Amino acid sequence: MPSTSKDKVEEMAETILRSVESMVVPSYTDIHGRITTSIGCGAADQANNVEYGLKLADEALYCSKSEGRNRVMFAA
Numbered sequence: 696m697p698s699t700s701k702d703k704v705e706e707m708a709e710t711i712l713r714s715v716e717s718m719v720v721p722s723y724t725d726i727h728g729r730i731t732t733s734i735g736c737g738a739a740d741q742a743n744n745v746e747y748g749l750k751l752a753d754e755a756l757y758c759s760k761s762e763g764r765n766r767v768m769f770a771a
Contacts, residue, residue, distance in 0.1 A: 701769065708734045708767040716765060731765040
């Protein structure tokens, strides 16, 4: 999402997370409970490339999963 601020990305990710969390899937959520989401975000700027941004997002995703599901995390 080029030219998007961290705050806007966080807002969008939280919206996705809450939308998934509120989903009701017949014959699934009544048995297994709510669906959770882990989202990792990373940034690439002019000093680095898209692959680096994806690597950061991947690292943030694994941190999100290890810290407990249903959260948004950003790579440092």
